Amino acid sequence: MGRASKREQIAQAAFEQFHERGFNATGISDITTAAGVPKGSFYNHFPSKEAGALEALSRYADTLRFDLLTTPGRPPLERLRAHFEYLSRDTVDNGFVRGCLVGNFGAEVADHNDEIRSAVRSGFAQWASRLGQVLAEAKEAGDVDGSLDVDSTALFILSAWEGTLIAARADKSAAPVDAFFRTVFDVVLR
C-alpha cells in the first residue's frame, strides 16, 4: 500500500469512526483498526486526532449533495427540497443514527477545541450561504413572501435541520423530519 493510499484509507476510516462514535469516544486505535493499518501509522499522516477530525469534516461536507441546490432548470424551492430530501433519506435509511458530523462536533467539541469550533462555524456558514442563495432566487422569482429575510431564514433552516436530526435519532422515527418539512416548506416558505 503506497503512502497516498494509506493516508486515504486512514482518512476515510477516521471520517467513518468519528461519524459513528463521536469525537471523544473514538480512539486512534479505532481508526487504525478500521483502516487495517498499524496504530502508529496514524501519526505518519496526521499530526493529531484533531487534524484527523478536521479532515473528516471536510470529507463529510463532500457527501452533502450541495449540487442538488443548483440543478439547472429546476425551480429554487424544488432544489432546496431535493437537498433536504436527500439528507432525510440518508438518515432514515441508516436507521436514525450518526446524524450530521458538523452538528455533532458542534455539540460535543466546539466548546473545547477552537480549531474544530472554527471548522464547524465555517462549515455552517458555507452551508447557510448556499441555502441563502437558493432562497434569494426563490424570492427573486416571487416563489416566497417578498418580506422574507433571506440570510436569517437560511441560517434558521440550517439550525432547524441540525436539531431535527438530533430529535429523529432520539425518537428513532421520522416524525421530527416530517415536522421539519411541513413547517419549513408549508409555513416558512409558503
Add this chain to the structure above:
Amino acid sequence: MGRASKREQIAQAAFEQFHERGFNATGISDITTAAGVPKGSFYNHFPSKEAGALEALSRYADTLRFDLLTTPGRPPLERLRAHFEYLSRDTVDNGFVRGCLVGNFGAEVADHNDEIRSAVRSGFAQWASRLGQVLAEAKEAGDVDGSLDVDSTALFILSAWEGTLIAARADKSAAPVDAFFRTVFDVVLR
C-alpha cells in the same frame, strides 16, 4: 457530610460536569473532584456513569423554567417567547457554551446507549408537549393561523431551538438565536 447531602453534592457535580464537558469527556474522577469527595464514593450513590447522566438530565430539566409557559394572565405567545428568551439569556450570559444537555446527550450518546436515548426522547416529548399546549391556547385565542398544526409545529420549534444552540456555540454569537426568534415568532407564528 451525611449520606443524603453527599449524594446531592455528587449529583449536582455530575450535572455540571456532564453539561460542561459532555458525556464521554467526563470521567468519574472529574465528578468526584468537583464534588470534593473521594473517587470511590460515586459508586456508593450511583450504580454507573449512565445513572449519573440520567440524574443530570432530570436536574437539567428543572432549570428550563417551564413555569414561564404557564404564567397566569399572560397571552400564550408572550409566555412562549418568555420561555425562549430566558433560555437565550442563559446561553448569551454563559458566553455561548454548554448548550442544552438534552440535545448534547442526543447528539453524543443516544446512538450508543438505549437508556440515555430513551431519557432524551422523553425529555424532548415532554418539552414539545408543553410547547404544544401553549400553541393550542394561542390557536384557540386566534393569535396564530387557524390552520397551524400544533403538535408538528411544537416539535419543529423545539428541534429548531436545539440546532440554534449548536450554531450559536460554533459561531460564539447571538446571530443564530436572533434568526430563531425572527423566524419562529414573525413568520411561523404570525
